[in-house]
Structure formats: C-alpha cells, structure tokens
Amino acid sequence: MVQLSSTLLYIAFVLYLIGTLFFGGTIRDKKGASRTSRWATIGITVTISGFISQLGYFILRWIAAGHAPVSNLFEYTTFFGMMLVAAFIIIYFIYKTSVLGLFTLPIALLIIAYASMFPREITPLIPALQSDWLKIHVTTAAAGEAILAVSFAAGLIYLIRAVDQSKPSKRTFWLEFVLFCLITTLGFVAVSSAFSIAGYEAKFKWIDKNGMEKEVIYNMPALVGPNQGQLEKESADRFQPLAEMPAIINAKRLNTVIWSLFGGAVLYLLFRLVLRKRVAAALQPLVKNVNLDLTDEISYRAVAIGFPVFTLGALIFAMIWAQIAWTRFWGWDPKEVWALITWLFYAAFLHLRLSKGWHGEKSAWLAVIGFAIIMFNLVAVNLVIAGLHSYAGM
Amino acid sequence: MEQVKCECGHVNPYGTAFCESCGKPIEETTKPLLDMRYEGSARRSQTYNKTIIDKIWNFFSSVKVGVWLIVITLIASAIGTIFPQEMYLPPNVTPAQYYEDQYGWAGKLYYELGFNNLYGSWWYMLLLASIGVSLVICSLDRVIPLYRALNNQGVVRHETFLRRQRLFSITNVNDERLFETVKERLAKRRYHIREENGNILAEKGRFSRWGPYVNHIGLIIFLIGAMLRFVPGMYVDKVLWIREGETKEIPGTNGKYFLKNEKFIFETYEKGKENEVFNAAIDRVGSGMVAKTYQTNAVLYKRVGPVIPGDEPKLQKVKEYKIRVNDPLKYDHYALYQVDFKLNELSKMSFQLIDKKTGTSFGTVTVDLRNPTSSYNLGKGYRVELLSYFPDFYFDNDGNPATKTKIPNNPAFVFKMYAPDKPKGEVSFVAIRQTIEPFGNNKYKMAFAGIETRNVSALTVRRDFTLWILGVGGTIFMIGVIQGMYWNHRRIWLKQVNGEVWLAAHTNKNWFGLKNEIKSIIEGTGLAMPVDQAEMKKKAAQGGNEHGATQ
Numbered sequence: 015m016v017q018l019s020s021t022l023l024y025i026a027f028v029l030y031l032i033g034t035l036f037f038g039g040t041i042r043d044k045k046g047a048s049r050t051s052r053w054a055t056i057g058i059t060v061t062i063s064g065f066i067s068q069l070g071y072f073i074l075r076w077i078a079a080g081h082a083p084v085s086n087l088f089e090y091t092t093f094f095g096m097m098l099v100a101a102f103i104i105i106y107f108i109y110k111t112s113v114l115g116l117f118t119l120p121i122a123l124l125i126i127a128y129a130s131m132f133p134r135e136i137t138p139l140i141p142a143l144q145s146d147w148l149k150i151h152v153t154t155a156a157a158g159e160a161i162l163a164v165s166f167a168a169g170l171i172y173l174i175r176a177v178d179q180s181k182p183s184k185r186t187f188w189l190e191f192v193l194f195c196l197i198t199t200l201g202f203v204a205v206s207s208a209f210s211i212a213g214y215e216a217k218f219k220w221i222d223k224n225g226m227e228k229e230v231i232y233n234m235p236a237l238v239g240p241n242q243g244q245l246e247k248e249s250a251d252r253f254q255p256l257a258e259m260p261a262i263i264n265a266k267r268l269n270t271v272i273w274s275l276f277g278g279a280v281l282y283l284l285f286r287l288v289l290r291k292r293v294a295a296a297l298q299p300l301v302k303n304v305n306l307d308l309t310d311e312i313s314y315r316a317v318a319i320g321f322p323v324f325t326l327g328a329l330i331f332a333m334i335w336a337q338i339a340w341t342r343f344w345g346w347d348p349k350e351v352w353a354l355i356t357w358l359f360y361a362a363f364l365h366l367r368l369s370k371g372w373h374g375e376k377s378a379w380l381a382v383i384g385f386a387i388i389m390f391n392l393v394a395v396n397l398v399i400a401g402l403h404s405y406a407g408m
Numbered sequence: 409m410e411q412v413k414c415e416c417g418h419v420n421p422y423g424t425a426f427c428e429s430c431g432k433p434i435e436e437t438t439k440p441l442l443d444m445r446y447e448g449s450a451r452r453s454q455t456y457n458k459t460i461i462d463k464i465w466n467f468f469s470s471v472k473v474g475v476w477l478i479v480i481t482l483i484a485s486a487i488g489t490i491f492p493q494e495m496y497l498p499p500n501v502t503p504a505q506y507y508e509d510q511y512g513w514a515g516k517l518y519y520e521l522g523f524n525n526l527y528g529s530w531w532y533m534l535l536l537a538s539i540g541v542s543l544v545i546c547s548l549d550r551v552i553p554l555y556r557a558l559n560n561q562g563v564v565r566h567e568t569f570l571r572r573q574r575l576f577s578i579t580n581v582n583d584e585r586l587f588e589t590v591k592e593r594l595a596k597r598r599y600h601i602r603e604e605n606g607n608i609l610a611e612k613g614r615f616s617r618w619g620p621y622v623n624h625i626g627l628i629i630f631l632i633g634a635m636l637r638f639v640p641g642m643y644v645d646k647v648l649w650i651r652e653g654e655t656k657e658i659p660g661t662n663g664k665y666f667l668k669n670e671k672f673i674f675e676t677y678e679k680g681k682e683n684e685v686f687n688a689a690i691d692r693v694g695s696g697m698v699a700k701t702y703q704t705n706a707v708l709y710k711r712v713g714p715v716i717p718g719d720e721p722k723l724q725k726v727k728e729y730k731i732r733v734n735d736p737l738k739y740d741h742y743a744l745y746q747v748d749f750k751l752n753e754l755s756k757m758s759f760q761l762i763d764k765k766t767g768t769s770f771g772t773v774t775v776d777l778r779n780p781t782s783s784y785n786l787g788k789g790y791r792v793e794l795l796s797y798f799p800d801f802y803f804d805n806d807g808n809p810a811t812k813t814k815i816p817n818n819p820a821f822v823f824k825m826y827a828p829d830k831p832k833g834e835v836s837f838v839a840i841r842q843t844i845e846p847f848g849n850n851k852y853k854m855a856f857a858g859i860e861t862r863n864v865s866a867l868t869v870r871r872d873f874t875l876w877i878l879g880v881g882g883t884i885f886m887i888g889v890i891q892g893m894y895w896n897h898r899r900i901w902l903k904q905v906n907g908e909v910w911l912a913a914h915t916n917k918n919w920f921g922l923k924n925e926i927k928s929i930i931e932g933t934g935l936a937m938p939v940d941q942a943e944m945k946k947k948a949a950q951g952g953n954e955h956g957a958t959q
C-alpha cells in the first residue's frame with residue numbers, strides 16, 4: 015500500500031507537468047477565441063486527474079500509517095503542494111484563466127519536488143502530535159497558505175506583464191530576484207538528486223559548541239566543514255572542506271544552501287545565455303494577452319478567500335491545540351510568531367488595498383512578499399530557527 | 409454644527425461629501441469618479457481637527473496609522489525570533505552570559521537591547537494596546553456615519569452621482585417591458601429591489617459592509633481577554649512535581665484538591681513492536697530513540713471537612729485518570745497537563761551491616777531517601793543510627809560534606825554502627841562508591857545492597873477563566889471576516905432620463921463578479937453594458953495598450 019501510495023504521488027507529479035505544458039499551449043490561442051480553448055480544457059482535465067492521483071497517495075498513506083500524513087516535513091510540504099493545486103482548480107473555475115495554470119502548476123511542482131528531498135519514510139507520532147487537532151490544524155493552515163500562494167502566482171503574472179523590460183530598473187532587478195529564488199529551488203532539487211543518485215557520503219567527526227565530539231554525514235561534498243571537522247577513515251578520499259565553520263553554525267545545512275545557490279546560479283546563467291535577455295523579459299510574451307485588471311482581481315480575491323481560512327487554521331485551531339497539548343494557547347515559539355507575522359502582513363495588505371487604494375502593481379509586489387513570508391516560515395523556521403514545532407528531528 | 413440641506417430636500421450632517429439620499433455632491437468636485445468608500449458620509453475624523461481630543465481621535469482613526477502599527481508590530485515580532493527568547497533558554501543559565509557565549513557580540517547586543525524578553529516588554533505591550541485603541545476609534549469613526557448613509561440612501565439618484573460611478577452606461581431605449589424583465593432577473597439573483605417613479609435601486613449583500621466592524625469587535629474582545637490574564641484569580645499556572653506513590657496537594661487550588669501519582673509511564677517506539685511501516689523511520693533515528701507515550705496514572709482527591717493546620721487532611725476520591733500529553737485531566741475548571749518527567753529517581757537505598765573480615769551479615773538497613781528514619785534496630789544487639797544525611801552530596805569549599813539540593817541525586821550518609829562488641833559504636837561515612845572511616849579502622853561496614861528508584865512526573869496545573877472570552881472574540885472575528893470577505897455589497901441603479909435609461913453599478917469588491925452579473929441581467933434587453941470608467945481612465949493615463957500594460 016505504501017508502495018502504491020508513492021507511485022500515485024509520482025503519477026500526480028508527472029500529470030501536473032503535462033498539465034503545465036497544455037496550459038502553455040493555450041498561449042498560442044488566437045486572442046478573442048473562446049476563453050476555454052481545447053488546450054485549456056485538456057490542461058485542466060489533466061490537472062484534475064493529477065489532483066485525484068495525489069489524493070489517492072494521501073488517502074492510502076493515511077490508511078497505512080494510521081494517522082493523517084501531515085506529520086513531517088515531507089508530508090506537510092507535499093500536502094501544501096496538493097492544496098495549491100486544489101486552490102488553483104477552484105480559482106480556475108471562477109475566472110477561467112489558463113495562464114494562471116502555467117504559473118501555479120510549476121510552483122506546485124517545485125514545492126513537491128522540494129518536499130521529496132526530505133526523508134520520506136512514514137514516521138510514528140511523538141506524544142505532542144498524537145491528537146486529532148494535528149490534522150485539523152495542519153490541513154486548514156496548509157489550505158489557507160495555498161490559497162494565499164495563488165495570489166502570489168497571479169501577482170507574478172501581473173509583474174511579468176506590467177514591469178517595463180526595455181531598460182534595467184529596480185523593478186526589473188527585484189522581479190529577476192524573485193525568479194532567481196524559484197530557480198534556486200530547482201537548483202536545490204537538482205543538486206540534491208544528483209548527489210543522492212551518486213550516493214555521495216562523507217562522514218565527519220567534529221566538536222559541537224559544548225565541546226562534545228559528534229559525528230555528521232554529509233550527502234554533498236563539504237564546501238564548508240563543521241567545527242574542527244575531520245573526515246573519518248572510511249571517508250578519507252572525500253572532498254576536503256574549503257572552510258571551517260564555528261560551532262554555532264549548522265555547517266551541513268549551510269553547505270546545502272551554498273550548493274543550492276550554486277546550482278541555482280548555474281541554471282540561471284544558463285537561462286540567460288540561452289535566452290539572451292532577462293528571464294522575466296523572456297517570460298513576458300507568454301503573458302502578453304493577460305488582462306491586467308483581471309489578474310489583479312484574481313490576486314486580491316485569492317487573499318480575500320485565503321485570509322479567513324488561514325486565520326482559522328494557522329491561528330485559531332493552532333491556539334486550541336496549543337492549549338490542549340502545551341497548556342497554553344500561545345507561547346511565542348518562532349513558528350507561532352511567524353504565523354502571526356504572516357497574518358499581520360495580510361491584514362496590512364487588505365487595509366492598504368481597501369483604504370489606501372494599493373491596487374495593481376503595488377498589490378502584486380505585496381502578494382510576492384506575502385508568499386516569501388509563508389515560504390520563510392515553511393523552510394527557514396523549520397530548518398534554521400528550530401523550536402517546539404520543528405519537524406526537523408524526525 | 410450646522411446641517412446641510414440638499415436640493416432634493418434631504419438634510420445631511422455637517423461634513424458630508426455627497427448627499428446621503430440622492431448622491432449629489434455637496435461641494436463641486438472635478439474628480440471624474442466619486443469616492444464611494446464610506447458613501448461620502450460625514451466622519452468625525454474628516455470633519456473636526458481643533459481640540460487635542462480631535463487630534464488624538466484623528467490619529468488613531470487613520471488607517472495609515474493603523475497599518476504602520478501593524479507593520480511595526482510585525483517587524484518587532486520577527487526580531488524576537490532571531491535568537492531564542494529567554495523563556496526557552498535551558499534552565500540554570502545566566503541569560504546575559506548565555507547570549508554572549510552562544511551568539512557572540514550579536515547575542516550580547518540582543519540581550520542589551522532587551523530583545524531577550526521582547527514579547528513581554530512594555531513597548532511591545534504598548535504596540536498591541538495601540539492597535540486595540542486604533543481598532544476601537546477607527547471603527548466608531550466609520551460605522552455610525554456609514555450606517556446612517558446606507559440607511560438614508562434614496563432610490564432616485566442625482567445624475568452626477570450616477571455618471572460618476574465606476575460602472576456606467578446610457579442607452580436610448582423606450583420599452584415598457586424592459587424594466588419588468590430586468591426586475592425579474594434581479595429578483596432571481598436575490599437583489600432587494602426598491603422602485604420610485606420608474607427608477608430602480610437593486611441592492612444585495614449590504615450586511616457584508618459590517619464585516620470589518622464585526623471582526624474588529626472580535627479582535628478587541630480577544631485583546632481584552634488576553635489582558636485579563638493579568639488580573640489576579642483569573643489565571644492559575646503552577647507546576648506540580650510528583651513521585652510515584654506520592655499524594656500531594658495540588659498547588660493553586662488552595663488546599664482543595666490532592667493528587668496521587670500511581671505510576672508514570674514512559675514508552676518509546678521500538679522496532680518489531682510497531683506497525684511495520686514505521687520500521688524505516690525507526691531505523692534511521694534508532695530503536696527506542698523516539699518517545700511514544702508520557703503518561704501519569706493519577707487519582708484526584710478532594711479534601712472533605714474543615715482545614716485544621718497540622719492535621720492530616722481527610723480525602724475523598726474524585727476520579728482516576730490517565731494524564732497524557734494532549735489529554736489533560738480536567739475537573740472544576742482546573743486542568744492538569746503532562747509536561748515533564750524524571751525517570752528513575754533514587755527513592756530507597758539498602759545496606760547490609762557486615763563484618764569486614766568474615767563478610768557475615770547482621771541484617772539489612774533500608775533508608776528512605778526522601779524521609780529517612782534515624783535509627784534502625786537489627787536485633788541481637790546490632791543497631792545502626794543515621795547521624796547525617798546529604799541527599800545531593802558534595803564537598804564544600806572548606807572540605808566539609810554538604811548538600812546542593814534536597815533531591816537525592818547523589819546521597820551520602822554518616823552511619824553509626826553498634827554491635828555487642830562495639831557498644832560505643834563505629835562511625836562510617838558512606839557515599840556512592842566510597843567509604844570513609846574518620847576514626848580509624850572499623851570492624852564493621854555498611855555494605856551497599858541495592859537501590860530502589862521511582863519515576864517523577866511533572867504536571868502543569870492550570871485554571872484559566874479568560875479562555876471563554878478569547879473563544880468568543882475569536883468566533884466573532886471569524887464571523888466578521890467571513891461576512892466581509894465571502895460576500896460583497898452590490899448595487900445597481902437604473903434611472904429613466906428623457907427617454908434614456910441610465911445604468912450605474914457599484915460594489916465594494918469583486919468587480920469581475922458584478923460585471924458578469926450585469927451582463928447576464930441585461931442580456932437581450934438592448935441595454936448597453938456599463939463601461940468600467942476606472943479601467944478606461946487607467947488606459948488613457950498610461951497610454952498603454954488595450955489592457956493597460958506599459959511595455
């Protein structure tokens with residue numbers, strides 16, 4: 015059953031990829047032709063099939079494990095990807111814009127690929143997670159974040175379409191930066207997969223900040239080594255670190271980040287060489303038929319729908335559960351604080367839009383920042399600022 | 409203040425931007441579109457700015473200020489997550505030292521700026537309180553005028569009002585049945601229709617306009633609830649460390665309740681015992697390395713009868729409960745949560761009194777390490793006295809034995825051993841793995857014979873009378889956001905002017921939906937689809953292409 019479940023996830027991944035291609039095909043549709051072209055119909059059908067397949071993965075894994083598969087980083091992140099696709103499908107049926115698929119599905123693909131770089135085993139639940147509120151809280155929070163992420167996709171479309179690419183400016187720089195971050199995620203996936211297929215392993219002895227001797231296994235060549243790190247005998251032929259990190263820095267993770275940035279930079283430069291212009295400029299023709307006002311409205315609508323869901327899942331259900339599991343509904347744990355920050359940010363977004371009239375491009379930039387905060391909470395807070403909520407342990 | 413009478417006869421409060429009833433602007437403006445946000449109503453903050461109270465009012469009612477407060481709170485909150493807050497530091501460290509040791513100069517600076525306790529700092533509290541004040545004032549500033557304006561709105565609107573709506577069209581038709589068809593379709597879409605002299609006002613979803621105010625009330629209630637926590641008696645937060653077999657008063661209950669710890673259970677996931685699907689994960693971190701259960705089998709007792717100091721309390725059993733993480737014991741507004749534990753604390757230690765040469769044993773002495781007896785009679789003239797006891801033994805600066813705590817982490821004893829041939833007794837100092845005989849060579853010895861251990865469980869005792877207020881606040885907040893976000897307020901005006909039909913429409917959000925709705929309502933009637941004047945304007949201004957992009 016576990017095997018079948020994994021296969022279904024794989025199938026879903028492939029279907030999303032195919033769906034993206036079909037949505038890409040809609041670009042060439044003649045403008046003015048009916049909005050739901052054949053390409054788009056096939057695209058959405060394939061996407062829905064992919065979603066059903068991923069739902070199958072989710073249900074089978076749930077049955078196999080005996081608990082909802084949202085209990086570790088891999089499971090949570092894939093679920094987030096699935097919710098993103100679901101949110102896209104819903105918004106697609108409201109607005110019938112196929113170009114949204116062309117941007118949302120790749121983001122979902124990136125997220126799922128990113129998720130599968132983490133340990134994929136089914137993990138038993140530690141006592142703090144043994145609660146029905148685990149699934150209630152986590153699924154609602156993920157759904158809320160996913161709907162908010164659609165607003166990012168729409169915002170990105172808006173920016174690619176609206177930012178003047180004829181001369182370099184702050185706007186073109188930051189837009190490139192956003193795309194570079196997405197490409198770096200791809201870089202991370204590529205580099206991790208490559209070394210994992212090659213089976214690279216280097217074992218280090220090192221001294222932690224309390225002066226204790228520890229062992230760590232690198233799965234990528236160590237550009238930066240741990241504090242007073244020494245390659246163990248069986249790894250003696252492995253790459254010698256170029257630099258050594260002090261004990262308070264998690265050298266292994268930093269090493270992964272460096273490799274990802276490196277991979278991302280190589281990919282990005284490759285794109286630039288092939289395209290001979292900014293990546294955003296190269297993407298611009300894809301969105302040339304997009305109605306800016308409609309895109310702006312989709313972006314806002316996604317926030318309007320997502321904000322209440324996020325509040326319910328990430329704050330209210332979270333507080334109820336925290337009261338039961340940790341005796342207090344709020345504890346200023348980094349993960350909680352970042353959920354609060356996300357919430358405050360979108361509250362500010364809504365106020366700026368409603369009262370200060372921040373529509374269009376300003377609103378699109380805000381949607382991008384909002385997504386960056388959500389991703390920060392998912393990636394950095396889990397891996398770097400590990401608190402009570404950290405899945406990183408197992 | 410004087411009121412303003414419009415030409416339609418309606419009397420408006422001072423400060424109104426356009427007439428509540430017919431919508432004619434009170435003062436001529438050249439703006440092509442009306443600002444419909446508060447229906448042009450007279451808001452206090454836009455009208456008065458003389459006294460200091462006006463100034464404070466205007467400050468807090470400004471959304472700009474509100475957004476700044478939110479953004480500052482957001483940034484401050486983020487700063488608080490750079491390094492761990494003081495409450496998450498390991499116990500027994502000096503914060504000042506810890507931050508510097510762990511994070512260098514940055515940690516030191518962090519500590520010196522007071523960020524180690526950021527969320528409890530006065531200025532953070534002040535920020536939250538300002539948001540609260542701002543919520544109250546900005547809501548009051550808007551909700552009453554808005555209510556008045558929406559309540560007084562007339563069906564017949566002035567021509568400038570209609571012309572300056574974002575969606576507007578003029579059609580040259582003369583068809584009696586047209587209005588009937590349109591009305592029918594509007595009614596089908598659940599518009600509430602009012603008619604006057606052949607003019608129509610169709611409206612729906614007005615209640616969604618109250619959404620923001622409802623959600624702000626929810627937030628205020630929540631903030632008040634959170635502050636009530638500091639009122640004595642509303643909130644109990646105590647920790648109870650309790651050993652297996654022990655019965656203790658539950659702190660914070662004023663001696664009313666007692667708890668017995670029958671057993672503390674700690675389990676881990678072990679390979680072979682669990683569902684096979686977990687094997688791979690258990691292999692990776694190691695069998696027995698991941699916790700599965702923390703559980704205290706507890707019995708709750710209630711004190712019966714009066715409290716007499718010095719007397720043993722009379723207890724009556726209330727209930728038995730298996731307290732686990734995520735499953736607290738609840739009774740009479742109190743909740744007991746499993747929060748911590750200590751395994752295998754020493755509870756008893758046994759020794760045999762032996763003759764050092766022959767090894768003959770003359771009996772066993774078992775010392776209860778929490779509550780030791782001072783004298784142990786072994787019969788036949790053999791007797792042991794416990795002269796001193798150090799539960800957590802160390803040598804102090806003067807080289808004398810002393811104890812660090814009362815917890816038996818490292819017990820040491822001074823025994824005096826009496827035997828028929830040693831009527832004056834021999835003194836022996838016994839600690840773990842060491843024996844000192846201060847007065848020369850003894851004949852007898854206290855030989856270590858075994859230990860008994862027990863587990864200690866830590867429970868948090870909580871009573872929180874603020875929770876229901878927080879619940880009410882949260883619920884109201886959710887109702888408010890859903891009301892404001894998932895519905896919108898749409899209005900469509902139809903006016904007959906000299907054989908023309910003027911159509912205008914307004915919504916507070918989701919223009920796309922409104923346009924679609926109008927399209928299907930006027931389909932086949934010959935009415936012209938309203939033009940989106942905001943979009944038109946943007947295109948004209950940007951000189952861009954059809955969709956307003958600048959390329």
Ligand code: HEM
Pocket residue numbers: 358361364365368369445468469470471472473474475477478539540542543546550617619620623624627889892893
């Ligand atoms: C964290 C705190 C806050 C939250 C979560 C919050 C939430 C909201 C939401 C969800 C809306 C509806 C927005 C929309 O429909 O697009 C709203 C509207 C509004 N909020 Fe807040 N708000 C907060 C703080 C404030 C503060 C401090 C002010 C004070 C200036 C304020 C003033 C307003 C105003 C004036 C409206 C618009 C009402 C209208 O135009 O009908 N809010 N708020």
